[in-house]
Amino acid sequence: MKKLRTFENIILDLSKYWQKKGCLLYQPYNSEVGAGTFNPATFIRVLDNKPWNVCYVEICKRPRDGRYAENPLRFQQFYQLQVIMQPAPHDIQRFFLESLEYVGFKLKEHEVRFVEGDWDAPTLGAWGLGWEVWLDGLEITQFTYFQQAGGLELEEIPVELSYGLERIAMLLQGVESVFDLKWNNTLTWGDVYRQNEIEFSEYNFSAADTRLLVSLFNQYEAEAVRLFEKGLPLPGYDYTIKCSHIFNVLEARGAISISERVKMIARVRALASQVAQLYRQKISEQSVLKKGVKR
Amino acid sequence: MIDFLLEIGFEEFPPAFLSKAANELSDKVVGLLNRERIFHRSVRTIYTPRRIGVLVLGLTRRQKPKVVEIQGPPKRLAFDERSQPTQMLKGFMKANDLKRSQIAVRKVKKGEYVCGKKEVIGANSEDILFEEIPKILKTLEFPRTMIWTKGGAKFPRPIRWIVALLDRRPLKFTFAGVRADRHSIGNQHFSFKSIRLEKPREYINLLRHGGVVVDPNERRKLIVKRIKKAVEKTEGKPFYTNEMIEEINCTTEYPEAVVAGFDEQYLDLPEEVLSTVLKNQGNLIWLKPTHRFVCVFSAKKKALQNVRKGYTLVVGSKLYDALFYYKNDSKQGLARMEAQTKRMMWLKGLGSLYDKAIRLSDFADFFKGLPELNLDILKRAARLCKVDLLSEMIRENDFTSLQGIMGGHYAKASGEDTAVVSAIKEHYLPKFAGDKMPSTKEGVVLSIIDKIDNIVGAFLSGNRPSGSYDPLAVRRNGYAVVNLINTNSFDITLFNAVKALLKLYKKDIENKILFEFFTERCNRYLQDKKYRYDEINAVFARWKGDIVDACMRCAALKTMRGKAEFTKLVIGQKRVRNIVKNVKGLGKVSTELFKRSAERKLYKKGMETDEQLNALFESRDYQQILDLLLAMRPDIDKFFDDVLVMCEDEKLKKNRLALVSLINRIFLRFGDLSKIVIEGEKN
Numbered sequence: 001m002k003k004l005r006t007f008e009n010i011i012l013d014l015s016k017y018w019q020k021k022g023c024l025l026y027q028p029y030n031s032e033v034g035a036g037t038f039n040p041a042t043f044i045r046v047l048d049n050k051p052w053n054v055c056y057v058e059i060c061k062r063p064r065d066g067r068y069a070e071n072p073l074r075f076q077q078f079y080q081l082q083v084i085m086q087p088a089p090h091d092i093q094r095f096f097l098e099s100l101e102y103v104g105f106k107l108k109e110h111e112v113r114f115v116e117g118d119w120d121a122p123t124l125g126a127w128g129l130g131w132e133v134w135l136d137g138l139e140i141t142q143f144t145y146f147q148q149a150g151g152l153e154l155e156e157i158p159v160e161l162s163y164g165l166e167r168i169a170m171l172l173q174g175v176e177s178v179f180d181l182k183w184n185n186t187l188t189w190g191d192v193y194r195q196n197e198i199e200f201s202e203y204n205f206s207a208a209d210t211r212l213l214v215s216l217f218n219q220y221e222a223e224a225v226r227l228f229e230k231g232l233p234l235p236g237y238d239y240t241i242k243c244s245h246i247f248n249v250l251e252a253r254g255a256i257s258i259s260e261r262v263k264m265i266a267r268v269r270a271l272a273s274q275v276a277q278l279y280r281q282k283i284s285e286q287s288v289l290k291k292g293v294k295r
Numbered sequence: 296m297i298d299f300l301l302e303i304g305f306e307e308f309p310p311a312f313l314s315k316a317a318n319e320l321s322d323k324v325v326g327l328l329n330r331e332r333i334f335h336r337s338v339r340t341i342y343t344p345r346r347i348g349v350l351v352l353g354l355t356r357r358q359k360p361k362v363v364e365i366q367g368p369p370k371r372l373a374f375d376e377r378s379q380p381t382q383m384l385k386g387f388m389k390a391n392d393l394k395r396s397q398i399a400v401r402k403v404k405k406g407e408y409v410c411g412k413k414e415v416i417g418a419n420s421e422d423i424l425f426e427e428i429p430k431i432l433k434t435l436e437f438p439r440t441m442i443w444t445k446g447g448a449k450f451p452r453p454i455r456w457i458v459a460l461l462d463r464r465p466l467k468f469t470f471a472g473v474r475a476d477r478h479s480i481g482n483q484h485f486s487f488k489s490i491r492l493e494k495p496r497e498y499i500n501l502l503r504h505g506g507v508v509v510d511p512n513e514r515r516k517l518i519v520k521r522i523k524k525a526v527e528k529t530e531g532k533p534f535y536t537n538e539m540i541e542e543i544n545c546t547t548e549y550p551e552a553v554v555a556g557f558d559e560q561y562l563d564l565p566e567e568v569l570s571t572v573l574k575n576q577g578n579l580i581w582l583k584p585t586h587r588f589v590c591v592f593s594a595k596k597k598a599l600q601n602v603r604k605g606y607t608l609v610v611g612s613k614l615y616d617a618l619f620y621y622k623n624d625s626k627q628g629l630a631r632m633e634a635q636t637k638r639m640m641w642l643k644g645l646g647s648l649y650d651k652a653i654r655l656s657d658f659a660d661f662f663k664g665l666p667e668l669n670l671d672i673l674k675r676a677a678r679l680c681k682v683d684l685l686s687e688m689i690r691e692n693d694f695t696s697l698q699g700i701m702g703g704h705y706a707k708a709s710g711e712d713t714a715v716v717s718a719i720k721e722h723y724l725p726k727f728a729g730d731k732m733p734s735t736k737e738g739v740v741l742s743i744i745d746k747i748d749n750i751v752g753a754f755l756s757g758n759r760p761s762g763s764y765d766p767l768a769v770r771r772n773g774y775a776v777v778n779l780i781n782t783n784s785f786d787i788t789l790f791n792a793v794k795a796l797l798k799l800y801k802k803d804i805e806n807k808i809l810f811e812f813f814t815e816r817c818n819r820y821l822q823d824k825k826y827r828y829d830e831i832n833a834v835f836a837r838w839k840g841d842i843v844d845a846c847m848r849c850a851a852l853k854t855m856r857g858k859a860e861f862t863k864l865v866i867g868q869k870r871v872r873n874i875v876k877n878v879k880g881l882g883k884v885s886t887e888l889f890k891r892s893a894e895r896k897l898y899k900k901g902m903e904t905d906e907q908l909n910a911l912f913e914s915r916d917y918q919q920i921l922d923l924l925l926a927m928r929p930d931i932d933k934f935f936d937d938v939l940v941m942c943e944d945e946k947l948k949k950n951r952l953a954l955v956s957l958i959n960r961i962f963l964r965f966g967d968l969s970k971i972v973i974e975g976e977k978n
Contacts, residue, residue, distance in 0.1 A: 111484070
């Protein structure tokens with residue numbers, strides 16, 4: 001009998017594949033993020049300009065995408081498998097396609113499309129060029145060569161692969177709704193997350209206290225700035241991430257106008273670029289120090 | 296004869312500039328061959344999403360030989376008194392490897408010199424291509440590039456292989472860190488294995504085996520054929536444009552097609568929503584009016600079932616979202632959305648979207664005299680045209696392009712007049728050069744009003760364009776305004792419209808900056824209409840912002856330009872203007888001070904012409920006007936022949952200058968023809 005590819009096994013298999021390619025297995029971050037890129041294992045490490053290969057699952061929150069568990073393909077929280085290879089290997093596209101085979105796709109029976117996607121994360125001051133990868137029309141992965149992060153040019157160009165794990169699992173299991181996805185042999189994705197989807201949709205679209213959120217945004221921003229002044233970019237970055245998530249909730253809540261939106265994005269981006277600059281400055285000072293010690 | 300294949304292989308290239316890149320490469324290779332005198336029989340341009348290239352058949356192995364001339368010593372130093380070669384000449388011949396038969400004495404500017412003439416054998420084509428091809432690759436230009444290795448080359452996407460094969464020999468140059476060789480890569484969905492090419496002529500067939508139709512023209516035909524085949528047994532008519540087919544062509548290496556469908560409940564969505572969803576999902580082709588579509592894909596035939604299933608699912612999900620937004624928006628209704636526009640800021644310091652709508656509606660009054668325009672409809676549409684920016688549908692990235700169109704649908708649902716609905720729907724048109732125009736008068740005027748307001752708003756809020764900086768795309772807006780006014784022959788003075796709008800803003804800004812902006816846009820428009828810059832300058836010398844009129848004047852000049860009289864006309868004004876260009880403070884002409892009959896005649900002719908022009912300007916008969924101006928020429932010539940303007944008698948001189956100036960002013964009623972450039976400039 002054909003082995004059922006459960007959601008959890010797919011995650012294990014993909015992780016195993018990238019582990020074999022030399023990636024360190026990391027873990028999701030302990031703060032709400034919209035994408036694996038926000039995890040310091042990506043955002044901070046790509047600023048290093050040093051070899052860094054890593055793979056981890058990220059729990060991504062996209063408040064606007066909630067549909068009260070009514071749309072089989074749209075949900076406000078999903079899992080990404082994030083891979084960073086820095087510098088990007090020459091064969092990376094083949095590695096990626098092989099990873100799909102590794103988790104069980106017979107690629108000859110599918111269409112894989114690399115659809116142009118100039119990726120940018122405005123709140124992180126990061127951008128890159130690459131593709132959305134479509135499997136039979138469904139976007140399953142973002143494939144990006146980073147060019148800039150925190151407004152700074154990158155030298156060792158990293159490649160980022162962000163797999164949409166639910167989508168991939170749905171295709172492999174042949175189910176048309178995420179809620180029917182087999183997580184393991186007994187439970188479905190719906191069993192685990194349906195209630196979560198309903199409640200968070202309610203929260204993001206109607207229940208969120210916008211006043212509180214605006215005030216938290218201001219306070220977190222101030223705290224980040226205070227930490228930068230103390231020369232602490234990493235704790236400051238934690239507060240940057242929090243601002244970014246609050247912004248996402250406010251946007252879903254319909255609480256900000258177009259022009260306010262632009263302004264808030266600019267404020268978060270300003271924090272992210274301070275993180276980047278400060279961090280770069282610190283590591284270059286430290287490497288000077290280390291060299292001194294060696295001598 | 297030998298063949299040459301160049302193929303640059305990369306990861307999937309942006310479709311928008313793929314064919315342009317391929318054509319640039321092949322043009323440059325052909326340019327190189329011609330420049331280097333390498334004969335070739337045929338050239339094929341290659342592109343797929345993963346490669347651009349050029350296949351040249353029937354090249355010569357060597358450059359065509361060339362005869363070169365080398366100048367040697369002067370004759371007097373080259374030969375001694377017995378006409379024998381001197382040491383100097385012998386040295387020259389030795390250094391250049393010339394035989395006695397190859398030299399001759401030739402007269403040049405500086406005198407008589409010895410010249411050597413010899414045929415140089417052409418260099419190897421191989422050497423030239425090896426040297427020059429990498430240089431060509433460096434000169435390719437793209438709108439957007441990236442790097443993929445530290446300090447590496449820039450290109451739109453990473454280059455992964457290069458084939459450069461001259462007959463059986465690879466030219467192993469290096470570009471962007473990649474060594475050129477004889478190995479290509481096929482469709483990687485078929486196989487990762489590379490394809491070894493023994494010679495260029497195998498290329499097309501071997502790649503076809505590898506799942507790639509490399510010739511774009513062949514592939515395009517195949518796409519259309521596949522679509523036709525797929526829909527043979529299905530109802531509905533495939534609904535596609537050439538642009539869609541070309542975009543598919545740029546994203547497909549080996550086209551197959553399959554029919555899929557969506558739930559019939561989605562046919563309740565506005566047609567524009569359906570076609571937008573289908574187009575955004577990889578150029579799916581709608582089989583109108585059914586709930587089916589064709590998907591062209593790039594994979595093996597056995598992928599067909601999965602592809603059908605996948606696209607059915609994803610289209611269904613997108614349409615589900617669209618219907619979700621559409622229902623929410625319809626439930627909310629136009630009135631509530633309009634109320635919300637008060638909270639939505641438009642541009643910094645310029646109020647809300649609601650304020651903008653009120654302003655557009657007030658500004659509409661300026662256009663009230665236009666024929667067939669229903670002002671009430673226009674004002675109502677102006678009030679509602681921005682409301683859909685508050686709708687859920689338009690706020691979703693996938694559907695932002697439907698702004699206006701959705702506003703129209705929501706207005707219709709709220710029971711607005713159909714003319715109001717069309718004006719709202721069409722007021723963003725034209726969105727780009729060559730786009731379609733609004734179909735109703737109210738739609739056209741609303742589009743003009745909105746765009747002028749966007750421009751003035753941009754200038755007032757610190758978003759003036761400069762260089763490549765134009766954040767609010769006001770240049771495009773300005774061009775569209777000019778185009779709309781002229782295409783519809785609106786009798787509108789643009790500068791007055793701008794003044795009227797500025798009054799509504801109650802803000803201080805120098806009119807001049809805006810006038811210059813519109814003049815520049817109009818100039819651009821006229822240039823695109825193939826009027827020459829000097830014709831435009833002549834007309835613009837006295838321009839008040841009437842675009843239709845400027846076009847007519849340019850057209851009259853252009854018509855006359857072909858004829859012999861044109862030069863006569865232009866020189867006429869030039870003669871006049873040259874005399875008075877730096878003179879100021881002239882009084883009226885006094886007929887008592889005329890001494891010569893030529894003065895009297897010119898004056899009389901001028902006054903008559905001026906009088907006759909009045910009616911002609913009224914009817915805008917610019918052809919006739921130019922004829923009349925031309926008819927002054929004999930009297931102008933006679934005047935300059937017989938009369939000394941700069942005479943010693945100050946009084947006479949001033950009077951004569953005043954007369955010339957009067958004639959100049961008559962010309963200027965049309966424009967400043969002295970700005971016309973005449974070749975050779977005499978007559």
